[in-house]
Amino acid sequence: MMSRPASGQAPGSTGLPDLARRAFARATLALAATMALRPAFAQPAPVPTDWNRPAFEAKTAAEAIRQLGSSAPATSRDIQIDIQDVVENGARARIEVHSRIPGTQALSILTDNNPQPLAATFTFAAGIDPYASTLLKIAESGPVRVIVQAGGRLYAATREVRVTLGGCG
């Protein structure tokens, strides 16, 4: 590594050969230009560490749903769950979820027969489609549930999924 010239040193007296100095100056300029062009938001804020441990570590879907805020969410037809009826590889089961419930703030996906059913909770900024797609592990056949939070209430929808090859362990 090249050492930086001490501050206060006159320009052009770094002791480097001319060519190297020019190359260094060019590189510095290029770097400065790149940084100037990068908008202020280029550095993402650190992801917060909060995590709903009681819900994620719940051993049953019922307990996880209670930890999400309700023991009896209303069944809704306005939650669309797209997943294959027969999943061949339970280690990588594609699921797409879309809520048409007005004011949807968050949706959670639970796999009843996994040791810890809650897989994920997606929370959306206002104006963003309450849609999420992801890949689940499904240990064995059984219900896959989606819980939607909208306007301080919880709504639920369920799909039965048969798994050929379990995806946990």
Add this chain to the structure above:
Amino acid sequence: MSTIRMSARMRQDYADVRALLTHPMETGTRRDAKGQLVPQHFIQRVQISHNGKVVMDVQCSQGLSRDPFFGLRVRGAKPGDRIGLAWLDNRGARDSAEVAVSAA
């Protein structure tokens, strides 16, 4: 150590964002070749941002697949807008990436 592969393409009036992360997502119940339990190791938090503003915030568990995938739709995005993703796992490791929205 880890990689994030992400794309963001315009579809009608939203950007279709897809991200594939590299992570073992260990459940804590798997045994290695020597019969030892492999400790839990999974991504717990993911945030996806549009021009620096968080649009989808995820809390997740080992119930998502190894090398997890996230797809979402960012309504109102335009070509050239920046889509960012950052994650944090249960051991405190972090990673982030950013892409520009491309035309359809």
